[in-house]
Amino acid sequence: MTRFLEIRDLAKSFGDVQVLQDLSLELDEGEILALLGLSGSGKTTALRLLAGFETPDRGEILVGGEDVTRVPPAKRGFGMVFQHYALFPHMTVFDNVAFGLRAQGWRPEKIGDRVAEALRLVDLSGFEGRKVSEISGGQQQRVAVARALAPEPRVLLLDEPLSNLDPALRERTRRELRDAVRRVGITTVLVTHEQEEAFDVGDRVAVLNAGRLEQVGSPEELYRRPRTRFLASFIGRASSVRGTFERTLDDDAWVTIAKVAESGTVSWSGRAFEAIRAGQPVDFIVKPESLRLVPPGKPGAVRGTVVERRFTGALTYCLVRLISGQELEVLDDAGTAEEGADILVAPRGEGPRPCVFQALELKG
Amino acid sequence: MTKARGLGLAVALGLAWLVTYPLLLTLLEALGGTDLTLAHFREFAGRSDEWRALWRSLWISVASVVLAGLVGTPLAFVFETTRFPGRRVLGALVALPVALPPLVGVIAFLFLYGESGFVSRLVQTVLGLERPPWRLHGPGAILLVHTYSMYVYFYLFVRAALQRLDGSMLEAAVSLGAGRWRTLWQVTLPQLRPALLGASLLTFMTSLGSFSAPYIFAGGYRVMTTQIVASRVSGQIALAQVEAVVLASLALVALAVIRRLQGDDAVASAHGIAPRPRQLTHPLARWGFAVLGWGTALFLLLPHATLLLISFVPHGTWTVEPWPPVLDGSNYHELFSHSERLRPIWNSLWMATAATAGAVFLGLLAARQSLRLRGRLGAALEALVALPWAIPGTVFAVALGTAFSVHAPWIGRFVWIGTPIILPLAYLVRCLPVTGRAALAGLRQLDPALEEASLSLGASRLRSFWQVVLPMVRPALAAGLGLAFITALGDFVTSIVLYTYETRPIAIEIQSSLRVQEFGIAAVYGVLLMVLSSAVFLLWGRGEQES
Numbered sequence: 027m028t029r030f031l032e033i034r035d036l037a038k039s040f041g042d043v044q045v046l047q048d049l050s051l052e053l054d055e056g057e058i059l060a061l062l063g064l065s066g067s068g069k070t071t072a073l074r075l076l077a078g079f080e081t082p083d084r085g086e087i088l089v090g091g092e093d094v095t096r097v098p099p100a101k102r103g104f105g106m107v108f109q110h111y112a113l114f115p116h117m118t119v120f121d122n123v124a125f126g127l128r129a130q131g132w133r134p135e136k137i138g139d140r141v142a143e144a145l146r147l148v149d150l151s152g153f154e155g156r157k158v159s160e161i162s163g164g165q166q167q168r169v170a171v172a173r174a175l176a177p178e179p180r181v182l183l184l185d186e187p188l189s190n191l192d193p194a195l196r197e198r199t200r201r202e203l204r205d206a207v208r209r210v211g212i213t214t215v216l217v218t219h220e221q222e223e224a225f226d227v228g229d230r231v232a233v234l235n236a237g238r239l240e241q242v243g244s245p246e247e248l249y250r251r252p253r254t255r256f257l258a259s260f261i262g263r264a265s266s267v268r269g270t271f272e273r274t275l276d277d278d279a280w281v282t283i284a285k286v287a288e289s290g291t292v293s294w295s296g297r298a299f300e301a302i303r304a305g306q307p308v309d310f311i312v313k314p315e316s317l318r319l320v321p322p323g324k325p326g327a328v329r330g331t332v333v334e335r336r337f338t339g340a341l342t343y344c345l346v347r348l349i350s351g352q353e354l355e356v357l358d359d360a361g362t363a364e365e366g367a368d369i370l371v372a373p374r375g376e377g378p379r380p381c382v383f384q385a386l387e388l389k390g
Numbered sequence: 391m392t393k394a395r396g397l398g399l400a401v402a403l404g405l406a407w408l409v410t411y412p413l414l415l416t417l418l419e420a421l422g423g424t425d426l427t428l429a430h431f432r433e434f435a436g437r438s439d440e441w442r443a444l445w446r447s448l449w450i451s452v453a454s455v456v457l458a459g460l461v462g463t464p465l466a467f468v469f470e471t472t473r474f475p476g477r478r479v480l481g482a483l484v485a486l487p488v489a490l491p492p493l494v495g496v497i498a499f500l501f502l503y504g505e506s507g508f509v510s511r512l513v514q515t516v517l518g519l520e521r522p523p524w525r526l527h528g529p530g531a532i533l534l535v536h537t538y539s540m541y542v543y544f545y546l547f548v549r550a551a552l553q554r555l556d557g558s559m560l561e562a563a564v565s566l567g568a569g570r571w572r573t574l575w576q577v578t579l580p581q582l583r584p585a586l587l588g589a590s591l592l593t594f595m596t597s598l599g600s601f602s603a604p605y606i607f608a609g610g611y612r613v614m615t616t617q618i619v620a621s622r623v624s625g626q627i628a629l630a631q632v633e634a635v636v637l638a639s640l641a642l643v644a645l646a647v648i649r650r651l652q653g654d655d656a657v658a659s660a661h662g663i664a665p666r667p668r669q670l671t672h673p674l675a676r677w678g679f680a681v682l683g684w685g686t687a688l689f690l691l692l693p694h695a696t697l698l699l700i701s702f703v704p705h706g707t708w709t710v711e712p713w714p715p716v717l718d719g720s721n722y723h724e725l726f727s728h729s730e731r732l733r734p735i736w737n738s739l740w741m742a743t744a745a746t747a748g749a750v751f752l753g754l755l756a757a758r759q760s761l762r763l764r765g766r767l768g769a770a771l772e773a774l775v776a777l778p779w780a781i782p783g784t785v786f787a788v789a790l791g792t793a794f795s796v797h798a799p800w801i802g803r804f805v806w807i808g809t810p811i812i813l814p815l816a817y818l819v820r821c822l823p824v825t826g827r828a829a830l831a832g833l834r835q836l837d838p839a840l841e842e843a844s845l846s847l848g849a850s851r852l853r854s855f856w857q858v859v860l861p862m863v864r865p866a867l868a869a870g871l872g873l874a875f876i877t878a879l880g881d882f883v884t885s886i887v888l889y890t891y892e893t894r895p896i897a898i899e900i901q902s903s904l905r906v907q908e909f910g911i912a913a914v915y916g917v918l919l920m921v922l923s924s925a926v927f928l929l930w931g932r933g934e935q936e937s
């Protein structure tokens with residue numbers, strides 16, 4: 027069975043800068059895909075290629091088997107919600123939402139019903155006559171969603187649709203957005219630099235880095251089993267500790283031993299995605315929630331000093347400086363460690379597996 | 391993108407034909423046409439009166455910049471940094487001279503301070519003098535009128551810059567121990583540099599191209615613009631072309647020099663909040679400022695008032711009395727009951743309308759293509775639209791007269807001189823920078839996502855343009871349209887070179903009336919121009935606020 031939206035080997039450069047390289051993605055009908063990446067990762071370019079505002083150098087975009095790569099935006103039938111909404115300030119809410127219907131030649135008697143329906147979907151019934159400057163930022167965002175959905179597009183494109191809202195409003199709006207999109211059942215591509223947003227809204231998440239697709243998968247998969255160094259440190263918080271590769275044990279778990287203490291060594295295990303020789307230096311990338319503070323006498327622990335304590339409310343994190351001088355972030359369950367205290371850190375049984383990559387010789 | 395490129399290229403060619411082609415033809419003919427010679431230039435260089443005119447144009451322009459700056463800048467400070475009774479109304483009134491067509495301002499000054507002017511007579515009577523106390527003549531008179539009409543540039547530019555000033559920057563200076571003067575000299579003024587240079591540039595170029603004031607006040611005291619017209623009228627076409635080339639070169643050099651000075655100005659982008667106006671609390675200071683302000687306003691409105699008064703003085707009734715003995719509407723009646731007297735009004739109205747419409751259309755088209763294409767073609771489009779601004783009106787008139795007096799359609803030349811086409815065309819070219827710049831400003835401010843949103847909703851490019859882009863740039867465009875219309879409506883400088891009796895505009899009729907001593911009739915025309923211009927100016931002002 028072919029997928030509904032297919033992106034094949036899409037590439038785009040501006041001048042000498044290659045902003046997108048060989049991007050291939052497939053979406054089922056009704057699926058929500060989040061394109062996650064830092065600024066400059068190429069995610070916005072990917073979205074603009076999908077919308078038809080840019081033409082790719084190579085590659086194809088297919089919707090339901092139809093090649094739309096060179097179809098102009100007006101004929102593409104894709105709806106888009108812009109980062110700053112791009113609501114037409116000289117029109118009312120009604121005229122904004124009706125704009126696409128009129129442009130696409132809907133019969134006037136059907137337009138009123140469709141606008142009402144679209145506004146009901148985003149819970150803005152009764153706002154038809156308002157000017158867009160008279161409504162709040164969150165309401166503007168919802169009008170933008172209604173406007174994009176009104177003409178019943180084949181694909182919905184969301185360009186950082188929540189970044190313009192203040193944090194308090196963002197989470198609620200995000201939920202409403204996700205529900206509205208789900209209810210319509212429209213195939214959606216969401217571009218965001220917020221991991222939480224991508225994980226919360228996307229059925230699957232595609233992570234872009236420097237114009238390349240790093241990995242695509244369910245949020246759970248990206249969190250538990252990142253395949254690249256970038257992902258291992260990009261998803262959530264993570265620290266990197268230098269160690270030495272020792273040996274592999276079992277089929278699915280390569281085990282590395284990291285020398286992290288001055289007096290003697292301990293062995294910590296993680297997952298490796300590349301072939302590493304024994305004795306080679308490695309980076310051990312570990313999330314704070316995979317480490318814990320342990321009482322003295324526990325085997326496999328390293329000694330360090332708490333240099334910073336970060337209290338976020340529900341959780342407390344400690345930044346621990348090891349004797350080697352390297353720093354690790356650790357989730358402190360009890361929340362009792364104080365700055366300056368000598369403590370011991372050990373892996374936790376649960377939590378995402380740490381990742382092991384060949385050491386990057388960045389400095390000296 | 392190829393379609394956009396094709397359209398951009400077509401627009402660029404059309405503009406080049408209108409803007410650069412006539413100038414190049416003028417240069418070519420000044421060089422003797424096909425038998426290339428420097429003879430005309432040599433003749434120019436050998437005549438001392440030419441050098442004198444060139445020198446006068448230059449120093450009068452520099453002096454105008456200094457005087458206008460000395461009046462306009464302090465006024466801007468007063469209105470922007472202090473509060474006093476009547477500040478808002480006065481602040482708007484102070485900008486009024488900019489809406490007065492140059493010739494109308496000149497005749498108003500003539501009626502006011504000229505030998506038989508209102509103020510002159512008053513002083514003469516009060517002091518019991520034999521003769522008028524002064525003569526409004528020569529460079530002094532030119533500078534007076536220039537200062538009166540051009541300080542507004544400094545006033546508007548500096549006020550706008552003061553509004554954009556980051557108040558916290560001044561607070562930072564004060565908190566670092568700087569006194570009021572140090573802050574003014576070392577923080578505020580450097581931030582105003584771009585505004586001051588911008589106003590200087592505008593004033594210099596306007597003065598260099600100024601024609602009405604030297605023409606009316608200083609018959610024998612020739613500057614370049616009047617010299618060109620005199621040469622042309624006396625049939626020395628080649629000499630007029632050489633003079634035009636020289637004046638255009640001077641203008642372009644000045645433009646380059648001032649642009650260079652503007653070059654690398656580091657001005658903090660407006661993040662902060664402008665400093666609040668200082669509320670004057672001491673009653674004496676409040677009233678002092680109020681009296682000063684209203685006094686200034688009175689002085690500024692005096693020319694308008696005088697024009698109005700003279701328009702009610704019947705022909706030949708005011709001789710030596712300090713106050714006109716008879717006032718009635720006979721001049722208005724005379725004007726409105728003779729179709730031949732009304733003709734210039736219709737001429738000016740239709741020609742200005744056609745020119746403005748054309749300039750708005752071309753300016754918008756060029757601006758849009760320039761922004762869409764960017765690159766070299768985009769830059770060329772922007773430069774072509776802006777060029778007529780740097781070229782004095784007299785020069786353009788001579789250039790258009792040169793280009794469109796030959797029948798050679800295959801090289802884009804037609805005999806349009808003496809036809810009703812030439813004047814609207816000249817006005818159009820002259821208005822192009824104003825409308826083009828307005829369109830560029832409007833389009834630059836426009837979030838490109840708005841048009842993209844429209845496209846993604848299925849609207850065609852044309853529909854997106856009409857329903858989304860145009861409504862958004864309308865306020866900016868209205869400002870350019872208003873200014874262009876005022877310029878075209880009151881034009882004297884290009885008209886005097888290119889008009890025919892059938893197409894004579896209001897300004898030409900004013901000049902003819904002055905020549906036959908029909909001061910009342912001239913004043914009525916002046917009042918009509920003033921009213922029309924102010925009405926457009928006020929409409930335009932409202933457009934600004936909405937944006």
